[in-house]
Amino acid sequence: MAVLTNALDAIPLEAQLSFAKTNYDPLIYFLQNGFDPSLIDLRRYFGRPRDLASLLRQYRIIWALGGNSFLLRRAMRDSGFDTILPDLLECGIVYAGWSAGACVAGDFMSAVAVMDEPDATAPGYISTDPIETGLGLLPYQIIPHHESDHPEASAAREAVNWAIKHGLKYVPLRDGEVIVKNGGYVEVLPKLR
Numbered sequence: 001m002a003v004l005t006n007a008l009d010a011i012p013l014e015a016q017l018s019f020a021k022t023n024y025d026p027l028i029y030f031l032q033n034g035f036d037p038s039l040i041d042l043r044r045y046f047g048r049p050r051d052l053a054s055l056l057r058q059y060r061i062i063w064a065l066g067g068n069s070f071l072l073r074r075a076m077r078d079s080g081f082d083t084i085l086p087d088l089l090e091c092g093i094v095y096a097g098w099s100a101g102a103c104v105a106g107d108f109m110s111a112v113a114v115m116d117e118p119d120a121t122a123p124g125y126i127s128t129d130p131i132e133t134g135l136g137l138l139p140y141q142i143i144p145h146h147e148s149d150h151p152e153a154s155a156a157r158e159a160v161n162w163a164i165k166h167g168l169k170y171v172p173l174r175d176g177e178v179i180v181k182n183g184g185y186v187e188v189l190p191k192l193r
Helices: 013-022 026-032 049-056 069-079 081-090 110-114 153-165
Strands: 002-004 038-040 061-064 094-097 141-143 170-172 178-182 185-189
Touching: 002 026, 013 026, 049 081, 069 081, 069 110, 081 094, 110 141, 110 153, 141 153, 153 170
Parallel strands: 002 038, 002 061, 061 094, 141 170
Antiparallel strands: 178 185
């Protein structure tokens, strides 16, 4: 499993490590659930999509962590991830993610601007231009943490209201819910109890 970390790039590394040590470590979570995760920083592949494609073909799953959706999307653009993803999916590689990793999967991301800073930047990034288009894997905006016990639940409610006000297609997800797309089949699955 390749684990994309770029949604967290605006958070200093020391703070990320401290959070992982005291609160939640996604690598330990994946290891405990039978995966063999490798952290991938897309900044190392800015302007090198062929090298990135070669690397990612070694994995069966690409998982994007949460954080800032716009920073993650910018890293995906600048590394060429968004252009190589269709070929990776055709090879049977699975794209998955939570929070920001889910937000970037839709056609667009404008409603998520209520939750995340669109012009966030971090070391190694050249541009700060916001990207409102997602990866286009789903024909709507994904709004995570909706009606959940999460610090961003109220912001998710505001994002839903913003999407309604602007007539945008969206799917709100509660924490633990999953959208599965296999070919033309798309289903929202409830949280397992």
